[in-house]
Amino acid sequence: MTTNKFPADDSEYYPGFGNHFSSEAIAGALPAGQNSPLVCPLGLYAEQISGTSFTAPRKHNQRSWLYRIKPSVTHEPFKPRLPKHGKLVSEFSQVNSAINPTQIRWKPVEIPTEPTDFVDGLYSVCGAGSSFLRHGFAIHMYTANKSMENCAFCNADGDFLIVPQQGRLWITTECGKLQVSPGEIVILPQGFRFSVDLPDGPSRGYVAEVFGTHFHLPDLGPIGANGLASARDFLVPKASFEEESRPGYTIIQKFGGELFTAKQDFSPFNVVAWHGNYVPYKYDLSKFCPYNTVLVDHGDPSINTVLTAPTDKPGVALLDFVIFPPRWLVAEHTFRPPYYHRNCMSEFMGLIHGGYEAKADGFLPGGASLHSCMTPHGPDTKTYEATIARGSDAAPHRIKDTMAFMFESCLMPRICPWALDSPSIDHDYYQCWIGLKSHFNNTENTSLQNGHTESEA
Numbered sequence: 001m002t003t004n005k006f007p008a009d010d011s012e013y014y015p016g017f018g019n020h021f022s023s024e025a026i027a028g029a030l031p032a033g034q035n036s037p038l039v040c041p042l043g044l045y046a047e048q049i050s051g052t053s054f055t056a057p058r059k060h061n062q063r064s065w066l067y068r069i070k071p072s073v074t075h076e077p078f079k080p081r082l083p084k085h086g087k088l089v090s091e092f093s094q095v096n097s098a099i100n101p102t103q104i105r106w107k108p109v110e111i112p113t114e115p116t117d118f119v120d121g122l123y124s125v126c127g128a129g130s131s132f133l134r135h136g137f138a139i140h141m142y143t144a145n146k147s148m149e150n151c152a153f154c155n156a157d158g159d160f161l162i163v164p165q166q167g168r169l170w171i172t173t174e175c176g177k178l179q180v181s182p183g184e185i186v187i188l189p190q191g192f193r194f195s196v197d198l199p200d201g202p203s204r205g206y207v208a209e210v211f212g213t214h215f216h217l218p219d220l221g222p223i224g225a226n227g228l229a230s231a232r233d234f235l236v237p238k239a240s241f242e243e244e245s246r247p248g249y250t251i252i253q254k255f256g257g258e259l260f261t262a263k264q265d266f267s268p269f270n271v272v273a274w275h276g277n278y279v280p281y282k283y284d285l286s287k288f289c290p291y292n293t294v295l296v297d298h299g300d301p302s303i304n305t306v307l308t309a310p311t312d313k314p315g316v317a318l319l320d321f322v323i324f325p326p327r328w329l330v331a332e333h334t335f336r337p338p339y340y341h342r343n344c345m346s347e348f349m350g351l352i353h354g355g356y357e358a359k360a361d362g363f364l365p366g367g368a369s370l371h372s373c374m375t376p377h378g379p380d381t382k383t384y385e386a387t388i389a390r391g392s393d394a395a396p397h398r399i400k401d402t403m404a405f406m407f408e409s410c411l412m413p414r415i416c417p418w419a420l421d422s423p424s425i426d427h428d429y430y431q432c433w434i435g436l437k438s439h440f441n442n443t444e445n446t447s448l449q450n451g452h453t454e455s456e457a
């Protein structure tokens with residue numbers, strides 16, 4: 001385990017989303033006036049990490065310059081990691097995954113008792129597309145109980161958005177250290193080396209991975225210049241470094257969904273200073289400023305988008321990260337829970353803590369659900385009946401002590417066999433809707449009130 005201190009509060013990070021930051025663990029370590037001097041201050045090596053193509057438009061261009069004790073190229077050749085991991089997918093096809101339009105729900109997966117670190121405890125659940133073709137996504141989960149030891153992970157395939165559900169993550173990156181608690185998220189962009197310590201032992205969480213793009217803040221449109229996730233609430237680590245020898249240190253590279261290892265004799269967290277806008281960052285979901293209806297009807301869930309990974313089509317997300325935070329429900333003569341729905345997008349949901357407003361039971365913290373493209377979903381029978389029983393004069397109601405979220409994608413996910421065969425699958429999920437009964441009452445003859453007769457309808 002890394003023994004250096006992890007940040008305890010927000011003041012130990014840089015605030016801001018998409019900023020160009022400069023960070024020095026030793027004053028004067030950053031070169032002045034140029035990126036790659038003949039000899040860098042303190043005898044450091046200059047190394048760029050590019051998160052976009054060199055020629056990406058300036059407003060999208062992401063890169064950082066790292067000034068390090070030894071460059072990251074200083075390692076032995078990569079070799080396939082053995083035994084094979086076997087449960088990570090970055091190119092979803094008929095060979096490695098299946099399709100199933102049924103509503104699927106998973107109970108919380110048990111955290112293993114045998115020693116398992118973040119890498120070994122990470123497994124793909126579903127996804128679509130290909131990291132090779134730089135278009136697609138994967139949804140993973142992790143269950144682990146021990147810190148990564150003398151090794152770092154590097155994801156060459158895409159960006160990770162990690163949602164811890166149980167247990168803090170102490171994440172050491174090349175840009176510095178992050179402490180990420182349940183209720184916060186962390187983004188680890190493609191290519192950064194990082195190590196995960198688990199100070200609380202047994203840990204569980206969700207991971208979205210996007211291929212070929214990065215997360216942005218959503219446009220706010222008529223909402224205006226403020227609201228939802230505020231740029232100032234995203235936190236970026238400050239430079240810190242390790243200089244001691246680390247014999248046998250292993251870099252684990254996820255490359256095309258397969259794991260490779262390379263040995264080196266030093267820590268990859270040897271960056272004394274850095275500058276740029278391609279960085280890891282975290283965000284506390286309790287800082288989200290939700291907007292909602294104040295008169296009638298239920299807003300579309302997109303109103304709660306925290307981050308979006310866009311496609312080239314305007315308004316169509318490769319992957320949206322949406323939350324359902326505590327908030328007031330005040331709509332008049334309105335069915336306040338989420339409406340019944342079929343969606344051209346596919347929706348994967350998780351629950352960090354508490355309950356979810358559309359499910360009276362069965363959807364548990366650490367569990368998950370998948371409602372694929374055009375698969376119907378919505379409130380369960382208990383929720384529907386309880387809502388109707390409350391009547392149209394229901395007082396304003398505050399949803400408390402909950403944090404559910406959704407990964408939503410325009411691509412149709414294929415599901416990994418171990419997720420479909422998992423003992424955590426809730427085979428009775430469909431039962432939550434089977435009890436929905438007809439409330440149809442033809443004696444009210446509402447068709448006439450609508451200006452036409454039954455024979456015309």
Ligand SMILES: [Fe+2]
Nearest residue numbers: 341343347377
């Ligand atoms: Fe939906």
